[in-house]
Amino acid sequence: xxLEDAKRQIDHAFTREDLKGQSFxxxxxxxxxxLRRKYTKDLTGVDVAVTGLPFDQxxxxxxxTRLGPRAIREASTLQPFDAPYGWGYDVMxxxxxxxxxxxxxxxxxxxDVPGRIAEHVGEILRAGxxxxxxxxxxxVTHGCLRAHAEKxxxxxxxxxxxxxxxxTDDDMARVDHGTFMYKAAKEGLVVPERSVQxxxxxxxxxxxxxxxxxxxxxxxxxxxxxxxxxxxxxxGQPCYITFDIDALDPAFAPGTGTPVxxxxxSHQAAVILRHLAGLDVKGGDVVExxxxxxxxxxxxxxxxxxxxxxxxxxGWTRRAG
Numbered sequence: 569x570x571l572e573d574a575k576r577q578i579d580h581a582f583t584r585e586d587l588k589g590q591s592f593x594x595x596x597x598x599x600x601x602x603l604r605r606k607y608t609k610d611l612t613g614v615d616v617a618v619t620g621l622p623f624d625q626x627x628x629x630x631x632x633t634r635l636g637p638r639a640i641r642e643a644s645t646l647q648p649f650d651a652p653y654g655w656g657y658d659v660m661x662x663x664x665x666x667x668x669x670x671x672x673x674x675x676x677x678x679x680d681v682p683g684r685i686a687e688h689v690g691e692i693l694r695a696g697x698x699x700x701x702x703x704x705x706x707x708v709t710h711g712c713l714r715a716h717a718e719k720x721x722x723x724x725x726x727x728x729x730x731x732x733x734x735x736t737d738d739d740m741a742r743v744d745h746g747t748f749m750y751k752a753a754k755e756g757l758v759v760p761e762r763s764v765q766x767x768x769x770x771x772x773x774x775x776x777x778x779x780x781x782x783x784x785x786x787x788x789x790x791x792x793x794x795x796x797x798x799x800x801x802x803x804g805q806p807c808y809i810t811f812d813i814d815a816l817d818p819a820f821a822p823g824t825g826t827p828v829x830x831x832x833x834s835h836q837a838a839v840i841l842r843h844l845a846g847l848d849v850k851g852g853d854v855v856e857x858x859x860x861x862x863x864x865x866x867x868x869x870x871x872x873x874x875x876x877x878x879x880x881x882x883g884w885t886r887r888a889g
Contacts, residue, residue, distance in 0.1 A: 587606060592649060621670070621711075628744070631858070637704065652880050686712075709855065710751060734749045736750060813870060821871075846885075852882070
């Protein structure tokens with residue numbers, strides 16, 4: 569979309585016809601769709617859909633992540649004017665990206681939510697589009713993995729997080745953001761030995777076979793080497809990237825439910841993500857943004873950048889294929 573075309577339109581979230589291209593519109597006005605993409609439930613011709621999963625009833629500490637998708641979308645309106653830095657291509661101009669809105673669900677039936685998410689994300693995947701999800705607490709990733717595994721088979725997972733989320737929990741009816749990865753492995757959705765958890769800095773002695781590159785290792789070895797290790801672990805396996813914003817140190821992302829000191833810097837996360845290019849990325853999510861504790865908006869800004877990087881990684885895979 570050219571600047572002259574943009575001038576003839578207002579509120580691109582509703583009026584834009586071409587799903588490709590940058591968006592030149594006042595960042596402080598208009599509807600806050602992700603990257604000013606069009607809000608639509610029609611996935612005809614859509615390459616990748618961004619959707620919100622505003623669920624936070626599985627948290628162990630501070631709530632508020634149900635408001636995360638809205639905050640991430642608002643923060644993303646700072647970015648649609650230029651191609652994402654350092655990629656050498658513009659994912660917004662090369663691919664048709666749509667905002668699929670938020671998943672509807674009955675907040676009084678939390679046990680139904682993982683299945684509802686699997687169906688919602690599955691609708692997107694069955695339509696031929698990829699999916700990038702905005703959480704929500706980290707339990708939402710369980711449903712996303714169910715949908716992606718149904719389409720692509722068991723996945724390698726690249727998890728940025730302060731916590732492993734593999735605490736043992738054999739009650740499959742429970743919905744808990746600290747046990748969903750254990751359950752995903754138990755269901756055969758993920759391949760632990762070909763998966764990696766980055767930024768961990770809380771103790772959980774049983775790794776359940778997942779490879780852990782903890783925060784101290786990131787600080788010691790540097791982000792480029794960490795990315796190399798991820799490539800070595802994942803190889804050519806289809807993979808899913810889930811980014812819990814608490815992987816970042818609270819200095820960079822205070823607005824989250826369970827902040828832990830000693831985490832990644834935003835620079836380290838950006839470098840690692842950029843150097844994951846070349847992996848077979850099928851989809852991803854960014855979760856655990858809690859706006860009530862995000863007094864400056866910095867956490868939502870970081871999450872919006874992560875979501876854009878996930879789009880770029882997915883696009884890199886698509887271009888190579």
